[in-house]
Amino acid sequence: MKYYKKIRLENNMLCIIRNATIDDAKSVLENTKIIREETDFLLSYPDEINFSVEEEEELLEDKENSPCEIQICALVDDRIIGLAKISAVGSKDKVKHRAEFGISIEKAYYGKGIGTALTKACIECAKTAGYRQLELEVVAENKNAITLYKKFGFKESGRNPRGFCSRYTGWQELISMLLELD
Template sequence: MIVNTKQYEVRNLHYKVRSAQFKDAQALSELRLQIDGETENLDRVKGEAYINEEGFKDIIKSDSESLNTIFLVAEVNGTLVGFSRCEGNALKRSSHKVEFGVGVLMNYWGYGIGKNFLKESISWADANNIKKITLNVLETNEKAITLYKNYGFEVEGVLQKDKLLSDDNYYNTLLMGRLN
């Protein structure tokens, strides 16, 4: 689904949050690769499950036409610095829910981009009769967990020793959900 563009200014950084467009496909491919290499908070290491420009074009087309999926990007001076998706599915028994995922370049952490992605996604979900938003978050990502709790998400479960990180230790993944 396509949403209206919103402008933000946080600590002198001007950015906009808008729906992903076909012209963003190559930049999204590069952005996702870079973000995956900057943090261990996400599922992939750099280069895993790589999506090229054509792959992103397919995702953007599908998401734009879907009533229960939204794909947002954050843009600073014409450059993409983050993205988020709420992905639904067509299965009748789970068509009432979407899964939220987000990635922001490390240099842009602390400017409310992730928070604004979340706020826009919640607003979209509430307006479109989505009853539940789910997400997965690494137990060590305390800032994200606090943010999600502040927006009505609750821990619904824990996947024990779910992720093996570069320190050769296993970490839990929290399953969180927000009901509308």
């Protein structure tokens, strides 16, 4: 799936929101590690990112050629500073209407409108792909993310009090949220 949009951030910086391509593989991996060093709210730690550049290239090529999945990157000054994606929950008839949504942004770029732009892009892509429901899980302490999701109409659908077991803080409650697209 392809996507491209230029936006002006709240600090008047130019940000390009587009699908990641195979040429971005190294930068996507670098950004993934940076963000995982900055937060304990994501699924994995930097030392658990063990994709090779070649494996990431293959994954990005699959997403770029997919009619229903996408990896989106946010670039400022030609550097990837955020990522978002939509992925099919499954291909069986009972679940093919559902997609998972994920987003991550470097801390230096929090509060500048990038989360809003990435979320909006993923919702647009999910609708274009024909999904009827977008889903995510978020750590309950991640209040900024929850506020962002609610702004777009995501609603809480459940909680898992032992969803993550953090190396640093112990149990982290996960909130499941969903957005109906039809």
